[in-house]
Amino acid sequence: MSILGTRVLRTEDPRFLTSGGVYTEDVVDDRLTGACHVFFVRSPVAHARIEGIDVSAALEAPGVIAVFTGADLAELPKIKPGPLFNQEMGRPILATDKVRYVGDPVAVVVTEEAYQGEDAVELVDVDYDVLPAVVDFADAVSDKVLVYEEAGTNVAANFGDASKLDQHLFDECEVVTTRTILNQRVAPAPMETRAAAAAWGEDGRLTAWIPNQGAQGTKGSLARLLGLEPEQVHIITPDVGGAFGAKFGADPEHALVAWVARQVGRPARWTETRFENLVAMTHGRAQQQTVTIGGKRDGTVLAYRLEIIQDSGAQVRIGAMLPFLTILMTPGPYAIPQAESVAKSVITNTTPIGAYRGAGRPEASAALERAMDLFAAEIGADPAEVRRRNLLPPFTEPHRTKFGALYDTGDYVTALDKVLAAAGYDLLRKEQAERRARGDTMALGIGLASYVEITGMGDGEEAPPQENATVEVHPDGTATILTGTSPHGQGHATAWAMLASDELGIPVDKITLKWGDTDLIPEGGGTGGSRSLQHGGSAVRQASQELIEIARERAASQLEASAADLRFDVERSAFEVVGDPDASVPLAGLAEEERLVVRTVFTAPGATFPFGSHVAVVEVDTETGKVVLRRVVTVDDAGFVLNPLLAEGQRHGGIAQGAAQAFLEEVVYDADGNPLTASFADYPFLSATEVPSFELADMQTLTSYNPLGVKGIGEAGSIGATPAVQNAVVDALSHLGVRHIDMPASPQRVWQAIQAAKGNA
Amino acid sequence: MQVELTVNGQQRSDDVEPRLLLVHYLREVCGLRAANVGCDTTSCGACTVLLNGTSVKSCTVLAVQANGQQVTTAEGLGTDGGLHPVQAAFRQEHGLQCGFCTPGMVMATVGLLSENPHPTETEVREGLEGNFCRCTGYHNIVRAVLAAAEAERAGVTP
Numbered sequence: 001m002s003i004l005g006t007r008v009l010r011t012e013d014p015r016f017l018t019s020g021g022v023y024t025e026d027v028v029d030d031r032l033t034g035a036c037h038v039f040f041v042r043s044p045v046a047h048a049r050i051e052g053i054d055v056s057a058a059l060e061a062p063g064v065i066a067v068f069t070g071a072d073l074a075e076l077p078k079i080k081p082g083p084l085f086n087q088e089m090g091r092p093i094l095a096t097d098k099v100r101y102v103g104d105p106v107a108v109v110v111t112e113e114a115y116q117g118e119d120a121v122e123l124v125d126v127d128y129d130v131l132p133a134v135v136d137f138a139d140a141v142s143d144k145v146l147v148y149e150e151a152g153t154n155v156a157a158n159f160g161d162a163s164k165l166d167q168h169l170f171d172e173c174e175v176v177t178t179r180t181i182l183n184q185r186v187a188p189a190p191m192e193t194r195a196a197a198a199a200w201g202e203d204g205r206l207t208a209w210i211p212n213q214g215a216q217g218t219k220g221s222l223a224r225l226l227g228l229e230p231e232q233v234h235i236i237t238p239d240v241g242g243a244f245g246a247k248f249g250a251d252p253e254h255a256l257v258a259w260v261a262r263q264v265g266r267p268a269r270w271t272e273t274r275f276e277n278l279v280a281m282t283h284g285r286a287q288q289q290t291v292t293i294g295g296k297r298d299g300t301v302l303a304y305r306l307e308i309i310q311d312s313g314a315q316v317r318i319g320a321m322l323p324f325l326t327i328l329m330t331p332g333p334y335a336i337p338q339a340e341s342v343a344k345s346v347i348t349n350t351t352p353i354g355a356y357r358g359a360g361r362p363e364a365s366a367a368l369e370r371a372m373d374l375f376a377a378e379i380g381a382d383p384a385e386v387r388r389r390n391l392l393p394p395f396t397e398p399h400r401t402k403f404g405a406l407y408d409t410g411d412y413v414t415a416l417d418k419v420l421a422a423a424g425y426d427l428l429r430k431e432q433a434e435r436r437a438r439g440d441t442m443a444l445g446i447g448l449a450s451y452v453e454i455t456g457m458g459d460g461e462e463a464p465p466q467e468n469a470t471v472e473v474h475p476d477g478t479a480t481i482l483t484g485t486s487p488h489g490q491g492h493a494t495a496w497a498m499l500a501s502d503e504l505g506i507p508v509d510k511i512t513l514k515w516g517d518t519d520l521i522p523e524g525g526g527t528g529g530s531r532s533l534q535h536g537g538s539a540v541r542q543a544s545q546e547l548i549e550i551a552r553e554r555a556a557s558q559l560e561a562s563a564a565d566l567r568f569d570v571e572r573s574a575f576e577v578v579g580d581p582d583a584s585v586p587l588a589g590l591a592e593e594e595r596l597v598v599r600t601v602f603t604a605p606g607a608t609f610p611f612g613s614h615v616a617v618v619e620v621d622t623e624t625g626k627v628v629l630r631r632v633v634t635v636d637d638a639g640f641v642l643n644p645l646l647a648e649g650q651r652h653g654g655i656a657q658g659a660a661q662a663f664l665e666e667v668v669y670d671a672d673g674n675p676l677t678a679s680f681a682d683y684p685f686l687s688a689t690e691v692p693s694f695e696l697a698d699m700q701t702l703t704s705y706n707p708l709g710v711k712g713i714g715e716a717g718s719i720g721a722t723p724a725v726q727n728a729v730v731d732a733l734s735h736l737g738v739r740h741i742d743m744p745a746s747p748q749r750v751w752q753a754i755q756a757a758k759g760n761a
Numbered sequence: 762m763q764v765e766l767t768v769n770g771q772q773r774s775d776d777v778e779p780r781l782l783l784v785h786y787l788r789e790v791c792g793l794r795a796a797n798v799g800c801d802t803t804s805c806g807a808c809t810v811l812l813n814g815t816s817v818k819s820c821t822v823l824a825v826q827a828n829g830q831q832v833t834t835a836e837g838l839g840t841d842g843g844l845h846p847v848q849a850a851f852r853q854e855h856g857l858q859c860g861f862c863t864p865g866m867v868m869a870t871v872g873l874l875s876e877n878p879h880p881t882e883t884e885v886r887e888g889l890e891g892n893f894c895r896c897t898g899y900h901n902i903v904r905a906v907l908a909a910a911e912a913e914r915a916g917v918t919p
Binding site for chain 2: 009010012013014016017018019020021022023025026114115189190191192193239240241242244271273274275488489490491645646648649652653654655656657679680681685686687688689691693694717
């Protein structure tokens with residue numbers, strides 16, 4: 001029986017549970033002996049000119065080896081925005097003329113011991129001439145204060161032409177409703193903060209240990225930051241304590257640790273504090289969205305428009321690109337005849353925005369699902385009925401949207417029906433009506449979200465998605481897999497071993513997975529955008545199958561039989577001559593004289609489009625505004641499920657992060673750009689008491705884009721749960737006249753919405 | 762300052778800086794790196810260890826405060842080659858993903874179950890409120906804790 005599709009326990013768990021993972025800070029390596037410690041002096045103000053930096057007191061402090069400022073880094077190349085963006089928004093690796101957000105690094109302190117660095121950073125005296133800060137969307141768009149004067153604007157890029165929006169888009173509609181809503185800024189906050197360790201060899205090569213999502217991409221960006229050739233850089237990826245999109249590539253701090261190591265002539269290490277992490281690791285989301293939706297009173301949606309302002313923070317990073325994905329997914333799972341969207345990415349004096357679980361797609365779903373509910377409320381229809389009426393019918397041949405997305409397979413109505421049945425939707429509506437009838441102050445809210453998302457994207461249709469894998473069988477009956485993907489909690493070691501085991505007949509616990517070492521695995525796309533299993537896993541399967549064919553030739557020669565007469569018995573992991581089971585040779589035996597190893601590249605025809613529907617149930621105390629999340633029921637269809645244990649884990653985590661955005665988490669700045677959520681004492685990181693256990697319903701619609709039939713599951717939860725929970729909160733209060741509450745639905749916001757609705761009544 | 766501690770059953774004597782945190786003592790002096798530092802504010806619990814059998818956040822205890830006491834970390838929890846029932850339950854229920862919060866979560870669970878051997882789901886959630894996890898959504902962690910409690914009640918290893 002095939003092991004695929006079964007609940008195999010993780011092979012990686014025992015060491016995580018006993019000795020703990022070996023994260024970058026835990027790495028013990030001869031090359032790092034005598035490492036110095038790197039600390040960053042960061043700007044305490046959001047926007048200021050640097051008038052001077054006095055490092056003399058810091059240099060006198062115990063254990064200080066060196067202090068560097070931007071002036072010392074003149075040799076390093078300036079960081080330039082990508083070609084889509086305003087080219088005058090480049091910046092040096094350490095701030096020299098201006099600081100542009102609280103947390104912007106201005107100096108580096110290098111000490112013998114870690115505690116000494118924490119003391120010495122306090123002694124670096126930076127003279128700031130404080131400037132007005134650009135904090136909110138309106139300030140940014142107004143261009144009254146410029147974050148990059150040389151750019152002449154705060155707009156980093158426009159996506160589409162806002163002046164060319166169709167003036168007649170809603171002409172056929174009986175009902176049109178519009179609203180400007182916030183998809184607020186949140187912190188990825190992986191439990192392991194950023195870190196680096198760096199050592200230079202006598203050959204002039206850099207070895208850098210960096211927690212990342214793809215060593216090969218990290219190698220490229222680290223080399224660029226340091227002005228090196230990629231082959232001069234060797235990246236080693238230790239265990240990674242969560243990433244959620246925020247550990248792609250190399251950050252300036254990583255480059256500085258490497259630069260310091262070369263400058264002081266000894267290895268260097270850095271581990272970010274949580275305070276630094278919450279102000280200097282990229283944040284996520286941060287879109288202001290204006291949704292306009294119109295249609296007929298029977299519930300048919302005829303037109304939808306999405307206008308986005310993307311807060312990119314103080315630098316052009318991945319965040320400035322997010323509208324690209326949001327726009328791509330504008331119409332979601334619906335057959336909306338007319339839809340259009342435009343976006344503007346703006347620079348502000350806040351922490352740069354990057355990718356966060358879903359990166360642009362949750363924003364698209366949140367806007368659309370809020371719009372569907374606004375439309376349903378406007379015509380007085382049940383949100384489930386409005387969705388069912390407008391969802392695309394099931395399709396097995398790819399569906400091309402006007403926005404260029406090519407949905408591979410989908411059955412959105414079934415997903416909706418399944419989740420409604422699993423949640424007991426009709427009973428929930430009945431209970432809601434009863435509570436309302438008796439004037440219960442504890443209002444019940446039921447929220448829906450239907451979504452489709454894109455996973456495993458390539459680089460446009462000319463460069464289809466690819467991933468490589470190497471599989472080697474050893475004479476002792478074990479096997480090794482090398483992958484270009486990069487796990488950080490997903491369980492690749494178990495899943496990839498299952499795939500190889502299924503072909504090779506070698507037990508899962510005898511298969512070792514290696515990743516993240518660029519000398520060992522020079523190419524790879526890493527893990528992100530829910531790509532790993534569909535591309536990396538498919539490559540493992542393909543390599544294993546190719547390996548069997550090579551082994552078959554060897555077995556034929558050894559057994560003096562025709563290859564065509566051989567059968568590979570997976571149960572025994574041996575080749576046998578058909579009709580003569582005694583004439584057999586074990587697979588491992590075929591590796592004795594010559595290495596039995598295959599490297600292959602899997603190429604997919606394109607991205608895949610998982611989909612699903614979520615139902616969230618909340619209770620809202622109408623007297624205090626407090627929201628309690630009671631249930632989240634989901635259908636997340638990502639095709640074939642290789643290991644339900646792992647897939648459920650991905651869904652749980654995504655649901656929790658998505659829900660947290662809806663009613664708890666938010667990065668807050670004051671009007672001067674001071675972060676008010678810069679520690680875990682202030683940032684309302686989701687805890688175990690704030691979520692229920694989740695209810696998952698199964699649905700598996702296969703894709704033909706890979707032999708496994710799998711799509712990505714990593715981001716599904718966070719895409720569906722956010723609008724479902726937000727819609728539930730609004731739904732709880734709809735009888736009071738509440739139509740919208742921005743996220744997070746904090747008691748204050750909810751209470752204010754209730755009061756405002758009362759005022760309108 | 763000289764401190765004498767029993768760490769995972771082994772007696773130690775070390776000269777430490779008075780301000781050295783227990784978590785850094787364990788990690789840097791003892792070389793026990795299972796406990797992690799995840800925040801600066803005693804919020805996240807990644808550093809949780811047992812001090813005389815009670816779970817504490819070792820980022821908020823000075824090494825000198827632990828003088829003369831017994832410390833147990835995740836490394837010292839299992840028996841020779843085997844997982845402690847709580848560790849086994851976390852594996853069985855997939856109560857960990859990236860693993861960073863895991864040693865602290867496991868130690869907090871051991872502490873919780875020693876105080877309340879048969880917790881309800883709500884009591885588990887409240888008991889672990891001070892231990893953050895970003896990967897699991899807590900769902901499988903809660904299941905693991907309940908499974909460990911159940912296994913202990915039934916006298917079997919999960």
